[in-house]
């Protein structure tokens with residue numbers, strides 16, 4: 226039986242031909258615009274128009290394939306950075322759901338795809354149909370991408386520490402900051418006609434507020450169970 230894995234797979238695994246190890250960590254490259262950088266990671270908002278806010282968080286340092294190869298301190302730093310960026314994307318784009326895909330089946334160097342999921346989504350209720358990029362994908366408008374990247378950089382530059390009791394909640398402050406960043410542009414996830422599978426009461430959809438079902442409401446809980454395993 227022939228293998229479908231690339232013929233240079235051994236070199237990719239060893240890092241000998243790893244394009245992510247060769248990265249010069251620029252603020253912009255052919256893939257996207259860097260919105261966050263730490264000692265251990267770069268987060269790059271992707272040019273490919275696959276999903277608004279689609280971002281890769283890439284481990285920087287020695288060649289690492291699997292997250293379990295990291296030391297405890299490195300793993301903590303890596304996932305902290307992933308979650309920091311995911312929180313900013315969530316605040317800015319207001320999706321229905323955030324997906325975290327740590328795959329590496331094409332480029333086996335540790336990285337995580339952050340994929341916001343929206344009302345208008347190619348596979349509602351299912352894993353995102355993410356395919357390896359081959360350069361033929363549609364590209365996000367460059368001005369829009371630059372605007373989003375600038376706003377996300379600003380958002381990520383602000384401290385996000387809990388506030389003392391009795392003051393405005395940190396959530397309220399984040400909502401205010403994000404509203405400021407959007408400057409009146411509609412939030413992508415906040416579309417009025419939200420309808421979850423099996424949902425009888427579209428009350429929260431008619432409210433015109435967030436597309437997320439409120440705690441205790443029907444919604445994802447009421448959706449028919451899917452037996453297909455997520456990838």
Ligand SMILES: [Zn+2]
Nearest residue numbers: 243246288334
């Ligand atoms: Zn590498």
